[in-house]
Amino acid sequence: MPFADFRLSLATQSLDLVMQQTIMQSLSLADATVFSPGQTSVGLACDQHIETLYIHIPFCHTLCRFCSFHKIKYNREKALVYFEALRKEIKRVIAAGLRFNRVYIGGGTTTILEDELVKTIELIKSLTNVREVSCETDPSYFKTGKPEMLNGLVDRMSIGLQSFDDNILKASGRFEKFGSGDEQEIDIAKGIELFPTVNVDLMYGFKGQTPASVVADIERMIQLKPDQITTYPLTLGIGKNRKKSKCLAGESKDLWPQFLAVKQAMAEHYMMEFPWSYSRNFGDKVENKYVLDGENCFGVGSGAFGRFGQQFQISSFDIDGYIELINQGNVGTSHHKMLSNKSINQHHLMIMMGKGCLDHALFKAHTGKSLWQAFPLELGYLLTAGALIKDGNSYRTTEAGQFIALKMFSGFLAGMDYLREQALQLANTRWT
Ligand SMILES: C[S@@+](CC[C@H](N)C(=O)[O-])C[C@H]1O[C@@H](n2cnc3c(N)ncnc32)[C@H](O)[C@@H]1O
Ligand code: SF4
Incomplete structure (x- = not known):
């Protein structure tokens, strides 16, 4: 070497x-304090401006093996009640005086109940001015859903593909629900036509991937000309989730040549914004605001985190517990903690x-x-x-x-996974 x-x-x-x-x-939550019910302003001054309102939708049709985001298998009854509660929380937070520049709706699968998503975005737009609304979804949404309903409401759509390689899709549990790489390519192409800014997520660091196969994924994606491509290194959690995702992972030493291959494959048509995200360098300039860039953020919905200044806010990770909190007149925040400088x-x-x-x-x-x-x-x-x-x-x-x-970014994602695991435990101890 x-x-x-x-x-x-x-x-x-x-x-x-x-x-x-x-x-x-x-990121230990051992010193997190319980947020007292009845508080709705989360200790923030009225009219406080926060860059991003993060909204979490914790439902998916399929649970991918590598993913430790907070979600449960889709259940229509529960999701309907959940969206109702979510809108109550949003109204409460805005009534308490918080104002936002952007809204980021993440999941889970945010488009799982379109009517409810539409109602939620319309509510936000009727109550406050926001500059940009971003959403996350999977490719099959453009085949089975009615994405036109989101026209004029969603400015940036982020679509998770991960890889065109059917073996990777099968191993991670995505093939069955979202289809083959060829099918998903058609779905993504439809999505790209529909929204002002479209990002597609790819991942590398899977077992069996090589620099050449990663380049093949990138080149195929570039043909579709999305505005942005995010290339996530497969991140293993720290706790329980680690075992599940580790079965999918390649060797750690293979990540460096794959990173170099990604960079080289992107170089002609996309520019690096961060070593994990790229924007096209052709056409009109892409407005690029990466969601995790350290700006203040307030989270609503079960499984959301927020951070403003040194204060870190955790919303209840128990979906029923979250709905109960909201129906009792509270916000969904269940714990908070002060972060060190x-x-x-x-x-x-x-x-x-x-x-x-x-x-x-x-x-x-x-x-x-x-x-x-x-x-x-x-x-x-x-x-x-x-x-x-x-x-x-x-x-x-x-x-x-x-x-x-x-690698630091991957460590940050692992940290989020560690937080989610602890937050789930906190939710279980609170509601049992
Ligand atoms: C929370 S998902 C939501 C997107 C959508 N539900 C989907 O799967 O297509 C957002 C992105 O996180 C990334 N992701 C999830 N688990 C990951 C992991 N263990 N390591 C790296 N990236 C991960 C994937 O690229 C995924 O598209
Ligand atoms: S990757 Fe997307 S579809 Fe898969 S479990 Fe995670 S949030 Fe759900």
Whole structure:
């Protein structure tokens, strides 16, 4: 193995270990406090502006093996009652004075009951001005649903494909419900025609994938010309979910050549926004606002998280418990916790690394600290690993640095998985 590769492999292996420990420490919910029922403003001042309202829809037709997002198998009765409760919560949050620039509806499968989704978006638009509404769905929606109903309501649609490879679709439990790669290609092409901005999710790091097969997926996707392509590295959870998704995963050492292959395949027609997300470089400029870029966010619906400043908010992960909270006149928030400055800064570090520049002056203006004061160990480590190079007073990420940012992002997703697992336990202890 050439020295540079060896250095990178050692650096990413030690990063995996350090990240796992950091996540367990900073994202432990052992010190989370129960949110007192009756509070509706979540301790925020009236007319507080929050960048994003995150809405969670926890229902799916099929439960994919790699996915640890909060969801249950679709049940129409429950979903109808759920959407009712959700709209009550949204009204309550807006009545309490919160205002948002954007709405991100994630899941689960947000389009599982279109009429209800339409009613929910229309309600938000009737109560407050928002600049953009984003939704997530799967490809089969464009075959079996009526996506035209969302015209003029949804600005950005994100469609999960993961891979065109039927073996991967079968292994992860998606083939049966969503069809073959060929069928899903037709469905996605329809979706791309319908919305102003369309993103498609692909994943890599599956067992059996090679740089060549990952390139084949990317090239096929590029032919469809979506506005954005997100390429997620398959992330294994930390707790119970790890075992399930680990059966699907390739070897950790295979991720670097696959990352390089993704970059190369994208280079001509798409530009990297983050090492995990790309926007087309042809046609009109794509408005790109990545959902996890560290801006303030308030979560509604069972299984939502929010963060504003140092306050971290968790909505009940028990769907029946959530509906009960709302019907008793509360918001769905069940717990909250204060995040340390250190964990917030670590998130900023990931975002800065992902954006490609650690801007010294900007960082100092935001935090009052120099980069070296905030991250003495991290910067030493990143420079030794060849992840950063000095650029005037700032640092630029190298290709190895982009890969380390991708690993940090994967660690962040694993952290979210760890949070979800703890939140589910909290919900079970609260309602039993
Ligand atoms: C929560 S899903 C919602 C999309 C939609 N339900 C679907 O499956 O097509 C959003 C995206 O998260 C990504 N994802 C889910 N589990 C993941 C994991 N373990 N590692 C990396 N990405 C994951 C997938 O790319 C998926 O499209
Ligand atoms: S990947 Fe999408 S469809 Fe599959 S379980 Fe997760 S949210 Fe549901």
